[in-house]
Amino acid sequence: MAEARELTYIGAVAEATKTVLQEQDNAFVAGEDVAGAGGVFGSYRGILEEFGDRRIVDTPISEEGIIGLGVGAAATGLRPIVDIMFMDFMGECMDEIANQMAKMRYMFGGSAKLPITIITMSGGGINMAAQHSQSLEAWICHLPGLKVVAPSTPYDVKGLIISAARDDNPVFVVLNKLSLRNRGDVPEASYEIPVGEAKVVREGGDVTIVTYSRMVGEAIAAADKLAESGIDAEILDLRSLQPMDTAAIVASVKKTQHVVVVHEAVRFGGLGGEIAAQIQEEAFDYLDAPIARVGAPFSPVPFSPVLEQAYIPNAERIVEEVTKLLGVA
Amino acid sequence: MDIGIIANPASGKDIRRLTAQASVFDNQEKSAIVRRCLAGIQALAPRACIHFFPDTHNIVSAALARAELDSLPLAMELTGTSEDSTQAAKRMPRLDALISLGGDGTNRAIAKAELDVPLIALSTGTNNAFPTLCEATSAGMATALIAARKIPLESIAPKTKAIHLRFASGEEDLALIDVVGTVDRFMGTRALLEPRNWRFAILSVADPSKVGMTAVGGLAHPVTANDEMGLHLVFSGQLSDTTRTAEVLAPVAPGIVKRVQLEEIHHLPCGETIRLRGVTMLAFDGERERIINAQEDIEIWVARDGPRRVDIAACLRYRSRFNEQQQVQVKSYAF
């Protein structure tokens, strides 16, 4: 692989998008504030200057219109990258996501192809309160026809966006707001990270922490802490949520016999429940303890920094849960 | 005092918004026009009773909701066609004044009822020749004055001309501004779309300051509302243009200026009848309306027996000159 240099998480979005636009003449970007402003998070900085307003299009604040634009353009031969600024805004466009984008191919008996990449932003931690901080990936993972990826590092951001854009299906790339300034090595060349492949980011033998997105960082911090007490945690970064790499989860469980599933989303009805169910279906006999789950409490994301900190799962809570699980508390 | 209002909900929405740049009048605006008009009436004739046709779009009834005037809807079944305006006019009680809201077609439909009532014709669009495009509040005030019989009708609301047609069957029809014979086969969207299909036009008024057929005639040879004649134009159609007598660059539709070739232009004095044939469609006041047999002779003549159209500006000027309540003293500067 060509030379890597350090990029921020958000810088990797811009670089991946540029790569896609260079590689595919039919690809274009559309969304709110993406062109002139370069994206409110800076995701698309420099793209208008390099590619012009044919390839990157500012839209009105019309999420249903934006997703519809993506569906119609994709069905008729383009490869749209559409941006939904905050994942919370999916409420505005859920019909076009759930009833159109997800199902069109199936309803049409396979005759339609919808190569759409939807880039959106999840997570709290920046005091944006209840309507700009949610982690709603479970909503879209529940819809057959969609794929969902949630990168944790700048490297994964670039690789997953490129893969998403090359995929002939709608793929949601769920980014995380608090990770935007995280830095990491990113190769200049174009590369893919296959959709549906998890990655062991830390090997260990005592417990598996299954997680994704920003919680990978918290899991690593937790593992460092646990190591101090002699607990050797393995961390599996799912990267893809739909399809999910069940095989990788099972393999790790077989190795450690203990699992903690961690996500920032509300615990009840979150992906953790699905992951736990899959583990008990595929690897029940290997489990030495019940599967533990760490997620946000059943409440909207609060505004006050104090409340928000109490709300969002972190390394400490992971440590607590693992310790409890292993019975070493 | 009885004042009638006939508002055509269909005006201002035809295909000329696509083929040309015709003005758009939504029904909210039409209702607002009526409301303004009622305010003008109420100021001068608070005891007037408004008779109206309950149009499909509730234009008048919505406006009346805010007025303090008495009102009576006409009991009639609606068809949603121009026939509604004709029927409404026929069913009106004895009126002191009638307000129309629409275009040339609306006023033609009203004219078919042959009422001898002063007509305050308010335009809903820029592409009309018969009605007046003016502020409705002032028009309402003029209506009240007319209805109070304070205005000499002969000078302020003279009879307009109308174009009459008699068909082989003996049936008759009329138009207020123009009749165009074309070789179109369908009424379709009704607008006159294909100049190459035009064969002749009979105009009661040829006004170069308007748009459409009246402007085509008016730019070739103006005929005013006061002239005791009409105009007969013969178009070259798809035929060779070598015999043409005139070519006029005319606004054939709002925002569209085209060269129109004329084979012949004739004066048509009031009362003189001409016989024409060879067309399959007749358009009245701008709308394809009647399919006919090309072999059929049509008798056409112009007569001064159209509606009494109120000159709204003249009416209000008259009032200011003969203000009964008080004479306003106007002083002159000494220069």
Next chain:
Amino acid sequence: MDLNNETLLDIHLRMVRIRTFETEAGKMAEAGKIPGALHLYVGQEAVAGGIMAHLSNDDWITSTHRGHGHLIAKGGEFGKMFAELYGRATGYCKGKGGSMHISNMQLGMLGANGIVGAGPPIAVGAAFSIKYRNAPNVAVTFFGDGASNEGSFHEAANMAALYKLPVLFVCENNGYGEYTAQANHQAIVDVADRAAGYGMPGVVVDGMDAIAVYEATAAAIERAKEGLGPSLLECKTYRFFDHVGVRGMGLSYRTDDELAEWQKRDPILIFEVRLAELGVLSEAQAKEIHEKVLADVKEGIEFAEASPMPNPDSLLEDVYA
């Protein structure tokens, strides 16, 4: 505008094909042969017929829950359509879509749609695609008076006008949003009035008159192809059958008199009368066409009934590309 006899007969055939297909489909549904719900297009044929006569397979349309007519007018084959309605493997959607999602990408038909108002944003996307590729085509989105109250319509209209996209917004105003009369679901009477708010022209067209629809469509397409952007055509029409099925659920929400009034202006009937007057199509010739189309429809039904059911193993196919 090319209104030669060939075009007239073409429009006529499209309308007769819709009427015959829908009437027979209604019968099959009442006979219990077609599962699920059918929303039939009878009465509105002039809209699909007058518009589709202008379109090629490279022009895209989005349809509604009342979508069979649009697909037929766009060139849909009876056999594959009936097979889809019957839920057979040989249907346009392999039996996975049914009546409410019937579609054909080759014909430029982006699907009937079970969600009221979902089509306009998709058509805007198709028009974006046309403009992006600089193709000489248009997208047409059909929707009803009811759908014009959905936010999706408004977002799409705004975006189409903003980007000056070659898209026609065709409102088939049949006076009812499902079972609710227009007067009870919106404060306006002419949906065309909504166009001005988005910066596009809106016109009211007699939706029972195929030639009126044809002419208005020609003008709207010309505008679109000149780069002037979208137009809204409101076609005033009426469905002769119920919201669902032929006689529906027997809900009393409209009167027989009202239906009878509209039936006097049956779009096929009035067109045939004029075509006969013009000597373009005699009564006998028209009858022949109806008979031929009915035979084709019956053949389509036979094809469907003889077609295999989908293999349950195909259940998970086509979820993903």
